[in-house]
Amino acid sequence: MKTMTCRQLGGACDKAFHAATFDEIAQLSKAHGTEMFQKGDTAHLEAMQAMGELMRSPEKMKAWFDAKKKEFKALPDHL
Numbered sequence: 001m002k003t004m005t006c007r008q009l010g011g012a013c014d015k016a017f018h019a020a021t022f023d024e025i026a027q028l029s030k031a032h033g034t035e036m037f038q039k040g041d042t043a044h045l046e047a048m049q050a051m052g053e054l055m056r057s058p059e060k061m062k063a064w065f066d067a068k069k070k071e072f073k074a075l076p077d078h079l
Helices: 022-039 042-055 058-074
Strands: 002-005 016-019
Touching (some): 022 042
Antiparallel strands (some): 002 016
């Protein structure tokens, strides 16, 4: 298991996500983002807007995902 925060994944808070794979942690982050969107959380909405702009460029989005996967891989495992 590894841990990343919402903020590390482009979000707006320090909520921690724990998962064995980057894909799992991305899904947890996405679910949290959906919850914050539904609540109308301003900080998260601003972070989502920034991510939306990043997504307009496939090259930039791929580079971002590759960097986050590398960051996840470098994290220490814990139980």
